[in-house]
Amino acid sequence: MGTIAVLAVALLLAAATGAYRLFSYCAALFIVANFAAAAVERNDGELNLAPYTWLLVGLAAVFVAGFSIIWLQWHPGVTDYTYVLGLPVSTLAYFVFLWLLPILGAVYYALVFPDIGSDDVVDDLMDDVRRVQGRKQLPLSVARTEPDGGESGGADPGGKSPQTDGGDRR
Structure with a gap:
């Protein structure tokens, strides 16, 4: 820089x-x-x-x-x-x-480099992002992510979120 x-x-x-x-x-x-x-x-x-x-x-x-x-x-x-x-x-x-x-x-x-858009590369990137975000408290996140990938609470009062409800994150 x-x-x-x-x-x-x-x-x-x-x-x-x-x-x-x-x-x-x-x-x-x-x-x-x-x-x-x-x-x-x-x-x-x-x-x-x-x-x-x-x-x-x-x-x-x-x-x-x-x-x-x-x-x-x-x-x-x-x-x-x-x-x-x-x-x-x-x-x-x-x-x-x-x-x-x-x-x-x-x-x-x-x-x-045709593999850049493949699912394997995207999944690897998403895993890296989740790992890094799991260590940080993000100010605008809806739910706090625990280090093991679980959630400690959400914005929905019933505790339901697309992730806990079996919904797809994509």
Whole structure:
């Protein structure tokens, strides 16, 4: 989170001083750092980016390559552009490196890890959540959860809840 804070300050300073090339690179790193923070939070704060490591490296490489091509092709006084496939090179690089490749990377990642939405993964996540919540008193919870998973009382005066009544939690 400290890295994200430093990048946010760098973005503000780059925007305030008009350093737009620096701003674009910091923005790309800011986006990648946010994905990395999500991966770290998943692992109880340890610096373990798996299984996102190569996705983050690929996303950073694509952004840096895209911005480098754009900034190498663009200058304030340029009026004559080099065209590829009917588009100026900087526009094509913008489309391919900042839109198309990241989207294809997300699709590839979804295909490589099809088990993320499976019942086993969801059940494991729910078990972890219940285990962690069982150790804490949550201020807005309807019923206090005991460490063994039982309930010590509910909002219903009759003591009935969907869980004790045999109802499904989902």
